[in-house]
Amino acid sequence: MSRLIVVSNRVNPPADPGLGSTGGLAMALAAALREYSGVWFGWSGETTEHFTGQIRMQRVGGVTIALVDLEEQDRLEYYNGYANKTLWPLFHYRTDLTSYERSFDEGYARVNRRFAETLVPLLEPDDLIWVHDYHLIPMARELRKLGVKNRIGFFLHIPWPARRLLTTLPKHRALVETLFDYDVIGFQTEDNREAFEDYVIHEAHGSVAGPGRLTAFDHTVQVDSFPIGIDAQGFIEAAKSDEATQQFDRMQTSLAGRRMVLGVDRLDYSKGLEERFLAYEQFLIDHPEQQEDVFLLQIATPSRDEVEAYQEIRHRLDGVAGRINGEFATVDWVPIRYVNRGYRRDQLAGIYRAADVALVTPLRDGMNLVAKEFVAAQDPEDPGVLILSRFAGAADQMTDAVLVNPFSREDMSDAIRRALAMPLTKRRMRWERLLEGVKRDDVNAWRDRFVAALRGPPPEAANGDKPEDGHQAVA
Numbered sequence: 001m002s003r004l005i006v007v008s009n010r011v012n013p014p015a016d017p018g019l020g021s022t023g024g025l026a027m028a029l030a031a032a033l034r035e036y037s038g039v040w041f042g043w044s045g046e047t048t049e050h051f052t053g054q055i056r057m058q059r060v061g062g063v064t065i066a067l068v069d070l071e072e073q074d075r076l077e078y079y080n081g082y083a084n085k086t087l088w089p090l091f092h093y094r095t096d097l098t099s100y101e102r103s104f105d106e107g108y109a110r111v112n113r114r115f116a117e118t119l120v121p122l123l124e125p126d127d128l129i130w131v132h133d134y135h136l137i138p139m140a141r142e143l144r145k146l147g148v149k150n151r152i153g154f155f156l157h158i159p160w161p162a163r164r165l166l167t168t169l170p171k172h173r174a175l176v177e178t179l180f181d182y183d184v185i186g187f188q189t190e191d192n193r194e195a196f197e198d199y200v201i202h203e204a205h206g207s208v209a210g211p212g213r214l215t216a217f218d219h220t221v222q223v224d225s226f227p228i229g230i231d232a233q234g235f236i237e238a239a240k241s242d243e244a245t246q247q248f249d250r251m252q253t254s255l256a257g258r259r260m261v262l263g264v265d266r267l268d269y270s271k272g273l274e275e276r277f278l279a280y281e282q283f284l285i286d287h288p289e290q291q292e293d294v295f296l297l298q299i300a301t302p303s304r305d306e307v308e309a310y311q312e313i314r315h316r317l318d319g320v321a322g323r324i325n326g327e328f329a330t331v332d333w334v335p336i337r338y339v340n341r342g343y344r345r346d347q348l349a350g351i352y353r354a355a356d357v358a359l360v361t362p363l364r365d366g367m368n369l370v371a372k373e374f375v376a377a378q379d380p381e382d383p384g385v386l387i388l389s390r391f392a393g394a395a396d397q398m399t400d401a402v403l404v405n406p407f408s409r410e411d412m413s414d415a416i417r418r419a420l421a422m423p424l425t426k427r428r429m430r431w432e433r434l435l436e437g438v439k440r441d442d443v444n445a446w447r448d449r450f451v452a453a454l455r456g457p458p459p460e461a462a463n464g465d466k467p468e469d470g471h472q473a474v475a
């Protein structure tokens with residue numbers, strides 16, 4: 001059987017399946033790779049003075065990982081720069097935060113080339129190569145230049161932006177052209193896939209070559225949506241572990257009979273945390289009788305803290321949380337418990353289970369796995385209610401959540417009221433349907449569907465398609 005070679009910027013498998021690794025991509029890939037023989041290749045997170053291309057192989061949590069160090073300049077121009085100051089804000093519809101510098105562009109191209117050059121000696125002819133996320137869009141082009149003829153797939157974990165937005169990026173066409181060196185391109189949602197198709201047809205003068213096939217730049221690729229899931233069974237078990245139970249008991253004690261509204265996010269401006277705090281304040285104003293009966297626990301794990309926009313949002317959140325607490329707190333009640341640290345997955349499971357309501361209200365999000373983890377961790381006898389932004393990829397699947405517009409304080413305030421008042425029978429009915437979806441569309445289903453597409457059609461079916469696949473001929 002072919003090996004699966006997974007390539008991503010972040011390689012962060014938990015040594016113990018119960019432990020957390022911040023960010024949904026790392027969590028999902030660790031779970032996905034445990035079932036396949038193969039290698040997970042990417043950046044170690046470390047920098048050295050000069051790039052050596054030396055690989056460190058390790059076996060962690062049942063997964064073989066291959067790590068490479070980058071240079072300090074790479075970290076600044078590729079990770080902090082093009083990935084997180086250019087592509088991330090733009091793809092999350094924040095053109096106001098998007099900065100574009102030529103050095104970022106050069107750093108991005110350099111690291112993609114370095115990744116390809118370092119990976120090639122590890123490859124075997126039968127390997128399936130699966131590249132992940134916006135950090136590595138041009139990776140297939142670099143691999144093809146080095147003569148790699150293996151099947152290569154790409155999965156984008158974040159939203160694909162609307163055509164008019166993407167065209168604000170200098171050299172957008174050149175970036176999209178590099179995607180046509182893949183065999184399969186996957187998006188989180190149908191909406192994202194449609195936005196990509198719209199760009200290809202109207203900006204790249206491409207065409208639809210057949211069901212799920214797009215032609216442009218003399219190449220044809222398979223394009224589809226593959227919504228990512230969680231390791232549902234693993235999470236359900238984690239929620240019953242000793243650590244989760246201890247954390248649950250600790251939360252129950254600290255509730256002191258109050259109801260808990262919960263948020264768990266990386267500290268990122270795309271997660272809508274400021275809007276969430278303000279909507280919760282609106283709820284306190286709209287329902288003074290409930291004030292001391294409820295509190296919001298917001299876990300916001302620091303992220304990408306060398307990027308100014310992240311320093312800025314952290315500063316703003318400190319201010320907003322402080323102001324609301326100063327205004328509404330009483331001697332024995334604080335409306336917002338605001339925590340800037342990361343928790344292990346099993347601890348999180350216990351915290352999710354103790355919550356009455358989860359507020360998952362990003363302004364824009366590729367998927368949002370916290371929404372799915374919250375559902376998986378609930379007590380079947382007394383499940384909590386999920387309030388979910390319609391702008392999270394997860395909203396397409398989780399239609400039994402209370403869907404909200406995260407830009408509207410009134411809408412969110414009303415959703416909190418309805419969620420807290422929801423009778424048990426209704427909570428159970430909605431939760432059961434949500435859980436069914438979380439279990440069915442789990443991380444294994446996601447991986448298996450993508451890998452099946454990456455393997456391609458059986459040889460006899462593929463013959464007819466060969467002439468369109470220009471990249472097959474690249475030496």
Ligand SMILES: O=P(O)(O)OC[C@H]1O[C@H](O[C@H]2O[C@H](CO)[C@@H](O)[C@H](O)[C@H]2O)[C@H](O)[C@@H](O)[C@@H]1O
Nearest residue numbers: 010023024025133157158228365366367368369
């Ligand atoms: O690696 P970091 O810079 O620390 O950031 C963490 C990850 O954030 C993003 O996650 C996305 O992937 C999730 C799983 O598909 C998805 O649910 C979420 O909506 C996305 O935001 C990023 O795309 C990853 O590359 C980062 O590793």
Ligand SMILES: O=c1ccn([C@@H]2O[C@H](COP(=O)(O)OP(=O)(O)O)[C@@H](O)[C@H]2O)c(=O)[nH]1
Nearest residue numbers: 020021022023024027266342343368369370
């Ligand atoms: O203290 C924390 C906060 C978050 N997470 C994990 O980080 C992931 C966040 O993924 P999501 O898709 O919601 O968003 P992302 O951060 O990838 O944009 C989830 O698996 C969380 O369990 C964690 O392990 N510890």
